[in-house]
Amino acid sequence: MVRAPSAPERVVRSGPSFPNLNSQRRDACPSLGQGLDLSSASSGAPPSAAATTAVAFRSVTKTYATSYETVSALDSVSFAVERGGVVAVVGPSGSGKTTLLNMAAALDFPTSGSVRVGATETSGLGRDALQRFRNEVVGVIFQQFFLVDHLTVFGNVMVPLIPRDLPAPEKEKRVLDAIAKVGLRGKERRLPSELSGGELQRVAVARGVVGDPQVVLADEPTGNLDSKKGAEIVDLLLAESRERGKTVLIATHDLRILERVDGVAFLEDGRLSRVQGRCVQTG
Amino acid sequence: MVLISQVSGHLLTQAITAYDATAAQTAAVRSETTGLALSASALGLAFSAAVIFTVRDRLDPELRTYRATGLPATAALRLILGSHPVIPVAAALSAGVAAALVDAVLGLDPLFPLALAAAFAGSLTLWLSAHVLRALARQAPDRGSAGRVG
Numbered sequence: 326m327v328r329a330p331s332a333p334e335r336v337v338r339s340g341p342s343f344p345n346l347n348s349q350r351r352d353a354c355p356s357l358g359q360g361l362d363l364s365s366a367s368s369g370a371p372p373s374a375a376a377t378t379a380v381a382f383r384s385v386t387k388t389y390a391t392s393y394e395t396v397s398a399l400d401s402v403s404f405a406v407e408r409g410g411v412v413a414v415v416g417p418s419g420s421g422k423t424t425l426l427n428m429a430a431a432l433d434f435p436t437s438g439s440v441r442v443g444a445t446e447t448s449g450l451g452r453d454a455l456q457r458f459r460n461e462v463v464g465v466i467f468q469q470f471f472l473v474d475h476l477t478v479f480g481n482v483m484v485p486l487i488p489r490d491l492p493a494p495e496k497e498k499r500v501l502d503a504i505a506k507v508g509l510r511g512k513e514r515r516l517p518s519e520l521s522g523g524e525l526q527r528v529a530v531a532r533g534v535v536g537d538p539q540v541v542l543a544d545e546p547t548g549n550l551d552s553k554k555g556a557e558i559v560d561l562l563l564a565e566s567r568e569r570g571k572t573v574l575i576a577t578h579d580l581r582i583l584e585r586v587d588g589v590a591f592l593e594d595g596r597l598s599r600v601q602g603r604c605v606q607t608g
Numbered sequence: 609m610v611l612i613s614q615v616s617g618h619l620l621t622q623a624i625t626a627y628d629a630t631a632a633q634t635a636a637v638r639s640e641t642t643g644l645a646l647s648a649s650a651l652g653l654a655f656s657a658a659v660i661f662t663v664r665d666r667l668d669p670e671l672r673t674y675r676a677t678g679l680p681a682t683a684a685l686r687l688i689l690g691s692h693p694v695i696p697v698a699a700a701l702s703a704g705v706a707a708a709l710v711d712a713v714l715g716l717d718p719l720f721p722l723a724l725a726a727a728f729a730g731s732l733t734l735w736l737s738a739h740v741l742r743a744l745a746r747q748a749p750d751r752g753s754a755g756r757v758g
Contacts, residue, residue, distance in 0.1 A: 432676060452745065460678025471673045475691040484687075485677040532677070 378606075379540055379572035380429050381405040384438035387424055387595075398424040400595045401438070403607060406588070408539075410604025411566045411573040413582055416592035422576035425592070426542045429574060430465045431458050442540055460488055464533035466562075468545035470525045472517040478504060478528050479513040485536040503535040504528075507561055523554035530561050534571070541565055543575045547582065559585055613648050614707075614716050617641025649724050656700075656728045660735055667736075671743040685740045689733070700728040 387399040399421045406412045414422045427433035428440045431447040440447045442462055450458055459465075464485070472481045482503055486496045504513055507527040517525060526546060533541055543562055547555030559582055565571040575582060583589055588605030591598045600607045621637050667688065674684040689697075704725020708718035 430676060456678040456680060456744075458678065459676060465676045467672075467676075469669075471669050471676075473670050473673060473687070473691075476687075484673065484679060487683050487687075488678065488680055536677075 378405045379408045381441040385435045386437045402597045405606045407604040411586045412588040413586045414576045420592040421595040464538035466533040466543040468548040470529045482531045503531040507531045541573045613644035697729045
């Protein structure tokens with residue numbers, strides 16, 4: 326079932342509050358009306374709330390059929406994330422966080438409902454458009470890093486740029502810039518087996534952002550790291566939002582992250598229990 | 609092993625010819641060694657299946673990355689063929705060429721080892737292509753994460 330985009334939805338601030346939610350980011354969701362417009366039209370008119378929405382989940386339900394039973398991973402989840410915001414999706418293991426991020430990355434699709442990233446509904450994409458969407462619109466960072474073990478740091482970060490129609494020197498410059506940004510300058514020729522866990526995740530972050538995606542999706546990015554290295558990874562993700570206006574969606578059960586994000590969506594047993602903070606709306 | 613079978617058959621044939629073996633005896637030796645070479649080929653194909661089985665598990669995380677980054681199948685296949693699966697392919701081709709050279713020097717049939725090496729390399733490459741295409745075109749989550757809903 327596919328629903329048309331609805332009217333602007335209210336920002337929910339009710340429900341139990343999370344006291345340490347990042348209150349310093351008064352500039353959150355700063356890029357309203359800029360950046361993420363996957364449609365070709367640009368009227369110059371003031372942006373509507375729909376136009377300022379980076380990711381929208383509408384009545385998203387996902388069930389998996391196994392040999393023995395049907396598992397419900399998500400049940401009528403509806404919320405939207407505004408452009409430029411850093412929003413955490415929080416919940417215990419099995420609550421549907423990874424499934425939700427897979428939907429936003431167009432790596433999985435709803436059984437019913439719809440997922441929109443910008444103006445693009447992921448279920449409606451053909452094969453080529455799907456590849457382009459995954460390559461240009463979203464950047465995914467996995468908890469397990471998923472670096473290619475036979476490629477160097479440089480090679481791993483280069484992967485998203487391979488299909489891009491750019492001159493080789495431009496690609497190389499972007500890769501080197503991304504590697505430098507995550508603090509791995511000088512380690513370009515190393516293999517993943519020669520890096521620490523924190524460095525591996527930094528490479529994964531560099532690979533996730535090197536293609537200049539509008540939306541960065543991070544699935545438990547600090548899950549395999551100690552607190553210091555985890556905080557450094559969160560710093561990198563926040564910088565993507567603050568310095569480059571990217572929308573960042575982080576699936577996590579690390580409550581320390583919540584102190585630093587703009588908004589939080591809470592999942593329980595595949596249902597959205599509440600949202601809190603800026604940049605996240607429910608409907 | 610194919611080469612060993614061929615060469616040992618060749619040497620044995622030469623040896624018994626020196627002792628005035630009959631044409632029937634020589635033909636019998638050649639038939640036996642051809643059977644041995646065929647058995648070696650079967651072992652080679654079993655080795656090929658084992659390589660495919662091993663490579664499949666190593667490939668899945670890599671393919672997950674390529675799928676998530678929107679890499680086209682051709683580019684993904686090029687990266688994969690330039691990496692670990694090409695090692696057994698290259699080894700098989702090298703062994704085939706070496707065996708064929710020895711065969712040529714000894715006046716034996718070089719097509720046997722070459723055909724076996726080509727069959728091995730071809731089957732592995734074909735299987736890789738099909739696996740990459742299927743993995744990148746998949747609509748559902750990648751293998752290993754389908755049941756993970758956390």
